Amino acid sequence: MTIIASIVFLLIWLVSLAGLVVPVIPGVPLAALGALLAGWMTGFESLGLTPLLIIAGLAVLAQVLDLVGGWIGTKYSGGSNAGVWGSIIGSLVGVVIAPPFGFLPGAFLGALLFELLAQRSFAEAWRSGIGSMLGALGGTFMKLLFLIGIGIITFVYLF
Numbered sequence: 001m002t003i004i005a006s007i008v009f010l011l012i013w014l015v016s017l018a019g020l021v022v023p024v025i026p027g028v029p030l031a032a033l034g035a036l037l038a039g040w041m042t043g044f045e046s047l048g049l050t051p052l053l054i055i056a057g058l059a060v061l062a063q064v065l066d067l068v069g070g071w072i073g074t075k076y077s078g079g080s081n082a083g084v085w086g087s088i089i090g091s092l093v094g095v096v097i098a099p100p101f102g103f104l105p106g107a108f109l110g111a112l113l114f115e116l117l118a119q120r121s122f123a124e125a126w127r128s129g130i131g132s133m134l135g136a137l138g139g140t141f142m143k144l145l146f147l148i149g150i151g152i153i154t155f156v157y158l159f
Contacts, residue, residue: 005041021100032059062146066139073135079128086114087132
């Protein structure tokens with residue numbers, strides 16, 4: 001059953017990778033659920049409570065860091081709350097208009113536009129947009145690292 005559980009987890013994990021760029025797929029939580037399913041399929045013998053709690057903690061931390069990434073990027077580059085909200089809204093609109101990578105230019109344009117609407121100078125708005133895009137990219141990279149960690153932990157405990 002370990003082989004079947006491993007294959008099921010691998011398939012779910014591969015789908016979760018798409019969640020890095022497609023926001024409607026909850027990538028890291030999906031991978032964590034895949035690990036839980038693999039544990040259940042093996043009777044929680046090798047993939048038991050301790051590794052599953054570690055995986056759950058990684059999933060929560062990844063989501064928090066992803067949310068904070070855009071905020072930090074915008075704020076670090078001098079952006080205002082308007083830029084933060086513009087980044088969030090722009091990311092969502094961007095991925096709808098230009099899936100799957102539209103979240104990056106969407107974050108940039110959203111922060112830029114909202115900063116300009118908040119009467120910030122073009123230079124300040126531009127910096128906020130760049131910071132927002134870099135923050136979104138950093139959050140995505142962090143989620144990739146967490147997905148790799150979840151995969152490694154799951155396979156180490158399954159085998």
